[in-house]
Amino acid sequence: MKSIQTPPSRSPSARTEIAAELEARTGLDEAVLRGLVHAFYGKIRNDSVLGPIFAARIDDWTPHLDRMTSFWSSVALMTGRYHGAPVPKHVGLPIDWGHFERWLTLFRETATEICTPAGAAHVIERAERIARSLNFAVEDARGSGIPNLA
Numbered sequence: 596m597k598s599i600q601t602p603p604s605r606s607p608s609a610r611t612e613i614a615a616e617l618e619a620r621t622g623l624d625e626a627v628l629r630g631l632v633h634a635f636y637g638k639i640r641n642d643s644v645l646g647p648i649f650a651a652r653i654d655d656w657t658p659h660l661d662r663m664t665s666f667w668s669s670v671a672l673m674t675g676r677y678h679g680a681p682v683p684k685h686v687g688l689p690i691d692w693g694h695f696e697r698w699l700t701l702f703r704e705t706a707t708e709i710c711t712p713a714g715a716a717h718v719i720e721r722a723e724r725i726a727r728s729l730n731f732a733v734e735d736a737r738g739s740g741i742p743n744l745a
């Protein structure tokens with residue numbers, strides 16, 4: 596018997612179908628997403644502003660790149676491969692919206708180089724939404740998102 600994950604929001608076969616449909620529509624698949632992740636973090640590591648923030652926290656890039664490939668597989672192809680909690684990992688970082696904008700600039704540039712136009716549009720739209728909500732969650736967790744009415 597196959598193991599059952601609790602609680603599955605979609606059955607594995609429904610996930611596979613959705614992933615196949617998204618792959619056909621966007622030209623994205625695991626190999627393209629892995630290429631995107633590697634090229635993107637290559638730029639990040641060379642960036643004078645963002646590079647040092649990552650370098651201070653990541654010693655071994657191999658697990659980070661694998662985790663980010665799973666993340667993008669979940670986000671772009673709905674495969675459910677990523678299991679993690681990004682917000683707590685960003686709360687303590689020395690970042691504000693300006694850093695997210697820089698991150699997005701490099702992401703848009705890389706996606707345009709690596710993906711088909713439809714694939715690039717798909718991942719860029721998701722990255723923009725996640726960056727906004729991550730920035731909001733980080734500010735909120737730091738207690739600066741809501742005005743102090745006391």
Ligand code: HEM
Pocket residue numbers: 645648649652653662663666678679680681684685688690691694695698721722725726729
């Ligand atoms: C200001 C820009 C950003 C910076 C400086 C940044 C930095 C980092 C760092 C240093 C880590 C590793 C943390 C650790 O393992 O201790 C990390 C993890 C991660 N980041 Fe970001 N990040 C940024 C924006 C984003 C955005 C926009 C996304 C999503 C679109 C994202 C998604 C993730 C995910 C999924 C992880 C893995 C979390 C886990 O361990 O499961 N990050 N980030």
